[in-house]
Amino acid sequence: MASSVRIAAGEGRRPVGLLLVAVPVFLVGWLVIWPIVSAILRTVWRPQGDGGMGFDLSTYAFFFSDAYSLNNLYLTLWTTGVCAVLLLIVCLPIALYLRFANGKIAVYVQALAILPMFVPSIILAYAFIRVLGPNGMVDLLLNAVGLPKIRTPYLTPWGPVIGLVWDNIPLTVLILLAGLGSVSNMAVEAARDVGANRLQVFWHIVLPQISNSVLVALSFSVLGIFSAFTLPYLLGPASPEMMGPFMQRTFRDVNDPIAAITQAVITFCFCIAFGLFYVRSVARNRGR
Numbered sequence: 001m002a003s004s005v006r007i008a009a010g011e012g013r014r015p016v017g018l019l020l021v022a023v024p025v026f027l028v029g030w031l032v033i034w035p036i037v038s039a040i041l042r043t044v045w046r047p048q049g050d051g052g053m054g055f056d057l058s059t060y061a062f063f064f065s066d067a068y069s070l071n072n073l074y075l076t077l078w079t080t081g082v083c084a085v086l087l088l089i090v091c092l093p094i095a096l097y098l099r100f101a102n103g104k105i106a107v108y109v110q111a112l113a114i115l116p117m118f119v120p121s122i123i124l125a126y127a128f129i130r131v132l133g134p135n136g137m138v139d140l141l142l143n144a145v146g147l148p149k150i151r152t153p154y155l156t157p158w159g160p161v162i163g164l165v166w167d168n169i170p171l172t173v174l175i176l177l178a179g180l181g182s183v184s185n186m187a188v189e190a191a192r193d194v195g196a197n198r199l200q201v202f203w204h205i206v207l208p209q210i211s212n213s214v215l216v217a218l219s220f221s222v223l224g225i226f227s228a229f230t231l232p233y234l235l236g237p238a239s240p241e242m243m244g245p246f247m248q249r250t251f252r253d254v255n256d257p258i259a260a261i262t263q264a265v266i267t268f269c270f271c272i273a274f275g276l277f278y279v280r281s282v283a284r285n286r287g288r
Contacts, residue, residue, distance in 0.1 A: 132154060
């Protein structure tokens with residue numbers, strides 16, 4: 001009897017729950033799903049020579065046969081891969097230190113790691129140019145002590161890499177730190193008691209428990225880096241260029257919206273591939 005009452009109460013609350021999520025689902029469908037579907041349709045269903053409409057993949061064929069477009073795509077993939085590796089190398093030690101360290105120094109380190117989150121990208125790009133650009137602060141300091149100038153990464157493929165890594169440090173550190181919160185101190189102490197060194201503790205105790213957080217952090221970083229615009233536009237080379245500036249230049253300067261939409265669809269397909277890792281990770285957690 002009690003169970004039937006609970007089932008009836010649950011069924012009564014179900015319409016209320018559906019109404020609560022109806023507005024967000026509608027907005028996602030309207031502002032995200034529909035523009036994606038519309039963009040795909042505009043690039044594959046195009047006017048034909050006889051005046052009608054038909055299936056046409058010529059814009060995609062042009063993209064994958066054009067050397068300039070492929071160089072831009074390669075640069076975007078290269079930048080994304082390098083940034084992901086550098087973020088893992090930089091942020092994982094910071095997160096490990098913040099998880100197991102105590103005292104004021106750890107507080108200062110955490111504050112410095114979170115600071116880029118509150119610095120706008122345009123300000124970061126300006127600071128980068130003033131410090132590492134031609135005749136910037138580093139060049140002036142080297143010149144003051146009689147050393148030769150450095151080869152500036154500004155307007156080279158390494159310019160966006162430095163800026164994007166710095167910009168994505170806070171989110172990556174926070175995600176890794178949240179994952180490290182599930183690591184039990186007792187498990188770490190037990191491993192040390194049986195003679196495990198720090199590397200063994202990390203490899204056998206810590207890493208298996210945070211592998212999911214590492215995957216989530218890399219997924220978020222890759223999605224943000226792949227579609228970045230401001231930092232690649234301000235710090236990167238004019239040719240080749242990343243997909244964000246490439247789409248903007250094709251739309252505004254070349255005045256070819258169909259080609260720009262095609263580039264956007266291709267970028268979206270790559271981001272979907274990366275996003276599947278995040279969805280798979282969330283589904284695995286819910287399954288557990």
